[in-house]
Amino acid sequence: MSDRRTEFPEEIVDITSPGWNSRLGRYFIGQTGVLNFGSQTDAWAGVINPLDSGVNLYFDIFTITNFGEQSFTAEIWLNANTPSFNDGYATIVPSNQSISPPPKPKCYMLQAERLKEDLAEGVNIFDRIVTSNSTLVSDSHQGSITIGPGGSVSILLKSSGRDTVNSAIVLTWWEEKAERR
Amino acid sequence: MSYIYVPNHILPKQAVVLSDSVYHSYMGEYFLGQTVMISYGGEWKAWGGLINPPESRVNIFLNAYTISNFSDQPITAEGWLGAKFAGNAELSGNVAAGNQSIIPTIYPEVLIESASFVTGEPIDGTYTFVRRVEPSNTLTKHDFQGMYIIPPGSSFLLYFLPPGEVLVHIKIAFGWWEEKI
Numbered sequence: 001m002s003d004r005r006t007e008f009p010e011e012i013v014d015i016t017s018p019g020w021n022s023r024l025g026r027y028f029i030g031q032t033g034v035l036n037f038g039s040q041t042d043a044w045a046g047v048i049n050p051l052d053s054g055v056n057l058y059f060d061i062f063t064i065t066n067f068g069e070q071s072f073t074a075e076i077w078l079n080a081n082t083p084s085f086n087d088g089y090a091t092i093v094p095s096n097q098s099i100s101p102p103p104k105p106k107c108y109m110l111q112a113e114r115l116k117e118d119l120a121e122g123v124n125i126f127d128r129i130v131t132s133n134s135t136l137v138s139d140s141h142q143g144s145i146t147i148g149p150g151g152s153v154s155i156l157l158k159s160s161g162r163d164t165v166n167s168a169i170v171l172t173w174w175e176e177k178a179e180r181r
Numbered sequence: 182m183s184y185i186y187v188p189n190h191i192l193p194k195q196a197v198v199l200s201d202s203v204y205h206s207y208m209g210e211y212f213l214g215q216t217v218m219i220s221y222g223g224e225w226k227a228w229g230g231l232i233n234p235p236e237s238r239v240n241i242f243l244n245a246y247t248i249s250n251f252s253d254q255p256i257t258a259e260g261w262l263g264a265k266f267a268g269n270a271e272l273s274g275n276v277a278a279g280n281q282s283i284i285p286t287i288y289p290e291v292l293i294e295s296a297s298f299v300t301g302e303p304i305d306g307t308y309t310f311v312r313r314v315e316p317s318n319t320l321t322k323h324d325f326q327g328m329y330i331i332p333p334g335s336s337f338l339l340y341f342l343p344p345g346e347v348l349v350h351i352k353i354a355f356g357w358w359e360e361k362i
Contacts, residue, residue: 126354148282
């Protein structure tokens, strides 16, 4: 076997898109408070990219926690309208805590509990069943879901049971400048 | 703190690595979607899947599928390649491009179809795998990265075997990209 330097493979460091964007201070984690729903009401949380943001939203991971004894269904929606009755902002932090002052996201995250209205517009691209007393963690979408200014990614929780369900939703994403076309 | 000395000329380069599916999402070729609610039970069967129309001029590269079993019974799903079913199918409108920052919005060539309370068997095609799905659970299979490649006129179908004396409700979701031939 030859060990001449020129025949060695080139070494490169493999950085994932989330890792790289976190390093740049463009990666954010948003969490709702405890969301109550059930007995014909739903819970909702979504990250919204404002029309004038100037960034694209690269959606990465969702986690949905079920604190209850019964499973429920989570619907994942692209570009659904924000419910008119919502319970305000969810908490957002940048994943890179070493930057001072901390970077601020252009997107924002809203939450709603005991929701009585259906979601309008948008597409329900897939559903996930969340089993009792568990946290469902999605795979990293690695930026395969991209939302332009004016769009959103949101999750609607629905229970068929009569009992009140406690849940919480975490959404993570990064933001990159949108190219003008 | 001390460092190991690494001469500049052998320092590894850093590279952000995109998976094939993410690359195709950047290109506006990646799609997500799910079937309408599918019902069956007793001696009846059901199916749902991705159908690549003969005139589509694209190949499908399958990246993910999920099966949500909303019943309290386990169910059995068979994966079929290139199969067809006699009788009517329901077309799903719950389909969207992963890259929503492209204007005008793009849509797939491929169709998501399903049928409830089916009596017939798959016609032609190849039976390639079997999955058992737990009650009240979403089975997820992610990151094929295009392992199944479906040409025009072919299909990727999940076929659900008779569950016995219960009524079952399910939804199936898919993630895939399309490449022009």
